[in-house]
Amino acid sequence: MPSLGADMEVGKVAKWLVGPGDVVRRGDVVAVVETEKSTIEVEIFEAGVIEELLVPEGDEVPVGTTLARVGASGGTAARAPAPEPAPEPATKRRRSAVGAPAAASTRMIRSGGLVVSPVLRHLAERLGVDVHALDGSGAGGMITRADVESAGARLRQVSHAPMNAGRRAPVLGARPSPPPVRRAHPSLTGVRSSPLARRVADELNIEIDDVQGTGPGGAIVVSDVRRAAQGKLPEAAPSLGQSGEEEVPKEPGPDAAISGTVAGDARQVAMRRAIGALMARSKREIPHYYLSTDIDMSRAVAWLEQANVERPVTARLVVPALLIKATALAVATVPEMNGFMTGDTFEPSADVHVGVAVSLRTGGVIAPAIHHVDRLSVDELMVALRDLVNRARGGMLRSSEMSDPTITVTNLGDLGVDSVFGVIYPPQVALVGFGRVAERAWAADGMVGVRSCATATLSADHRVSDGHRGGRFLGTIDRLLQHPEEL
Amino acid sequence: MTDDDARDLIRTVLGEVAPEADLDSVGPDETMQEALDLDSIDFLNFVTGLHERTGLEIPERDYPELSTVEGCVRYLTTSGG
Numbered sequence: 001m002p003s004l005g006a007d008m009e010v011g012k013v014a015k016w017l018v019g020p021g022d023v024v025r026r027g028d029v030v031a032v033v034e035t036e037k038s039t040i041e042v043e044i045f046e047a048g049v050i051e052e053l054l055v056p057e058g059d060e061v062p063v064g065t066t067l068a069r070v071g072a073s074g075g076t077a078a079r080a081p082a083p084e085p086a087p088e089p090a091t092k093r094r095r096s097a098v099g100a101p102a103a104a105s106t107r108m109i110r111s112g113g114l115v116v117s118p119v120l121r122h123l124a125e126r127l128g129v130d131v132h133a134l135d136g137s138g139a140g141g142m143i144t145r146a147d148v149e150s151a152g153a154r155l156r157q158v159s160h161a162p163m164n165a166g167r168r169a170p171v172l173g174a175r176p177s178p179p180p181v182r183r184a185h186p187s188l189t190g191v192r193s194s195p196l197a198r199r200v201a202d203e204l205n206i207e208i209d210d211v212q213g214t215g216p217g218g219a220i221v222v223s224d225v226r227r228a229a230q231g232k233l234p235e236a237a238p239s240l241g242q243s244g245e246e247e248v249p250k251e252p253g254p255d256a257a258i259s260g261t262v263a264g265d266a267r268q269v270a271m272r273r274a275i276g277a278l279m280a281r282s283k284r285e286i287p288h289y290y291l292s293t294d295i296d297m298s299r300a301v302a303w304l305e306q307a308n309v310e311r312p313v314t315a316r317l318v319v320p321a322l323l324i325k326a327t328a329l330a331v332a333t334v335p336e337m338n339g340f341m342t343g344d345t346f347e348p349s350a351d352v353h354v355g356v357a358v359s360l361r362t363g364g365v366i367a368p369a370i371h372h373v374d375r376l377s378v379d380e381l382m383v384a385l386r387d388l389v390n391r392a393r394g395g396m397l398r399s400s401e402m403s404d405p406t407i408t409v410t411n412l413g414d415l416g417v418d419s420v421f422g423v424i425y426p427p428q429v430a431l432v433g434f435g436r437v438a439e440r441a442w443a444a445d446g447m448v449g450v451r452s453c454a455t456a457t458l459s460a461d462h463r464v465s466d467g468h469r470g471g472r473f474l475g476t477i478d479r480l481l482q483h484p485e486e487l
Numbered sequence: 488m489t490d491d492d493a494r495d496l497i498r499t500v501l502g503e504v505a506p507e508a509d510l511d512s513v514g515p516d517e518t519m520q521e522a523l524d525l526d527s528i529d530f531l532n533f534v535t536g537l538h539e540r541t542g543l544e545i546p547e548r549d550y551p552e553l554s555t556v557e558g559c560v561r562y563l564t565t566s567g568g
Contacts, residue, residue: 146539199506308547313538316547318527361507361524389528414526 001033001055001065002042004402005366006426007278008035012060013067022050024070029398031067036270037366038392042399046070123387127152146314193220201225271364279423286341286429287462290421293474295481296444297437297452303484319437320356320411321382323454323477325487327409327432328352328373330476336465337430337458337473338406346429346464355405355425356385358392367425368397369405378487413437419455429461430470432477488541493563497556500536504529510556518554537563 001011015032018024029041030050048070055067124130129151193201193208197220201208204225211228213220282288300322308316331338331352339348352374355367370376370384391397407428412420413436420433435455442451456477460470480487488496501508505523513522520530534545534553543566545553552558 146535150539198502202506305547313531313535313545316531316534318531320527359526361505386528386531390532414520416521 001061001063001067002399002403003063004033004035004040004042004399005037005278006281007037007274008063008402010060010062011035013055013057014039016053016057018050018053018068020050020052024048024050027400033399036267036274037364038397038402039395040397040399040402042067044070048072124148124152128155197221197225201228268363275364278426282423282426286424286426288424288459289462289467289470290457290459291467291470291474292419292421292455292457293471293478294440294453294455295478296442297454297481300481300484301437301452315379315382317378317382318385319413320409320434321378321385322481322484322487323411323434323456324354324356324370324373324385324409325376325378325381326477326480327407328354329480329487330473331374331407333476334465334469334473336469337460339429340406340427341429341461341463342427344463346461349406351406353404353406355408355428356388357408357410357422358389361393366392366397367405367408367410368392368401371400371404407432409434413454419457421457422459424459424461429464430473431459432474433457433459488564490560490564493560494556496537496540496563497559500533500540503536504532513556515557516555519556519559520554541566 001013004011011033012035013031014034016030017032018028018030024030024044024047026045026047027043030044031042033040033042049072051069051071053068055061055065061067124134127148129148134147134151193211193213197211198208200206201211201220206225206228208220208225211220211224213224297319301319304317304319304322311317335348336346338352339346341347351372353369353371354373355369357365357367359365368388370381370388373381376384388397388401405425405428408422408425408431410420410422410431411434413434415436417435418438419435422431422433424431433456435457437452437454439450440453441448442453443449444451456474458470458474460473498510501510501519501523505525508523508525510523513519519525519533525533530550534550537543537553537559538545541563543563549562552562
């Protein structure tokens with residue numbers, strides 16, 4: 001059981017996606033694990049053959065428990081150069097999903113002018129979409145999430161056959177229903193339904209188009225969905241994207257839908273507790289120091305506006321992408337902001353995996369990583385950011401995203417606050433916060449003018465650095481944001 | 488596109504972007520971002536959703552017009568989407 005965040009002590013194996021005999025490549029999603037905070041796709045960091053699953057579905061086990069045994073690969077991996085098997089023994093015991101695993105899967109694939117982000121490549125595989133057959137609608141022909149999703153939706157319309165043609169059968173067969181790309185297909189048949197009805201349908205794993213609507217004009221309302229659920233629940237596949245399914249009593253009575261909600265509330269409580277425990281630990285163990293600086297954002301904002309004029313909606317950039325990129329690049333100047341505390345020792349990280357704090361709609365916050373941000377173009381980062389935020393809120397993240405952020409960025413600017421002094425996520429050593437970008441009176445060159453400004457803050461670990469270095473770090477972020485075209 | 492079509496469309500797209508959002512709770516001149524707690528990524532998803540269904544390019548400079556429900560309806564009905 002990998003550690004999917006420092007606040008995780010146990011995890012429940014919700015679903016195995018592989019079985020004995022399956023050949024796996026590094027980075028393949030092999031299982032779905034539920035934690036208190038989310039539902040996470042666990043990637044394997046070894047190539048080889050699954051020999052034995054040691055933890056059955058539904059079991060909750062402590063972090064560090066061996067989940068499965070993987071033997072050396074007998075054959076060759078299906079396609080793409082097989083990654084070298086890692087030298088370690090074939091267990092996933094290492095807490096250190098850190099670093100290494102990401103490298104293989106995070107580089108953008110460029111072949112024949114095709115640009116696909118790894119996240120979209122994964123999505124395409126899951127949906128059975130051949131990215132090579134897509135016309136990218138993004139900047140420079142980049143394939144966007146929308147391209148993949150609409151191709152996936154077309155595929156689903158054409159047939160209900162297993163969705164990922166390109167993927168190995170065992171993984172396929174194990175998937176009960178399409179993964180939560182639910183935002184992509186509101187209603188293929190044009191039947192009207194309320195947002196609440198769709199959400200409840202998603203939670204109950206009901207196909208909205210199959211529901212008989214009794215609302216105005218035949219629209220599907222939530223009571224229709226609940227009624228349909230009562231008829232259907234017994235054979236309904238577990239909805240992995242949603243919480244608490246296992247807590248629902250086995251014999252689904254008329255209260256099934258309601259107990260789903262209760263389970264959701266229980267998860268809320270658990271999440272609150274997990275966040276509280278982690279933050280308390282952070283405040284107890286980490287001697288925080290805090291700095292703040294006001295950054296003139298007018299160049300960055302002007303550059304962004306100009307860049308977006310030329311872009312289709314699907315490829316537009318938002319300010320947080322620039323902030324995240326600047327933070328990732330600044331790490332090169334002040335490396336003691338990027339890495340982990342292990343015991344009393346700081347281990348700087350050569351890779352820059354930026355945790356992005358995402359507030360969840362139902363409450364709570366989660367900070368999964370975008371990998372190798374320093375190596376991504378702003379466009380690639382934007383694709384990754386949208387994908388990550390959507391998946392974080394849609395309830396399906398991947399294990400490597402949860403386990404290995406090396407620094408975190410939180411942006412509360414959208415809420416209108418001027419600054420945020422964050423609590424560091426252990427075992428990381430720094431957290432950068434950004435407030436809103438707003439026009440302020442700004443004095444420069446003996447003149448007072450009006451500029452777009454934002455306040456950047458740093459919470460950093462005094463065991464690793466001090467205010468002088470922290471100041472240098474924030475100053476570097478500032479300087480980088482004055483040259484947005486170079487980000 | 489009629490006013491009702493536009494309202495339906497807004498409801499549909501918002502339902503995807505923010506499934507728990509209750510459009511009826513938003514006053515006619517209240518900004519959706521604030522009332523529904525949409526961040527910049529949500530709003531971009533919203534604009535993308537409108538674009539995908541109407542084909543409208545919706546340049547960024549038009550975003551302010553889209554921040555209220557009424558503004559959105561006006562925009563969609565007058566832009567020939």
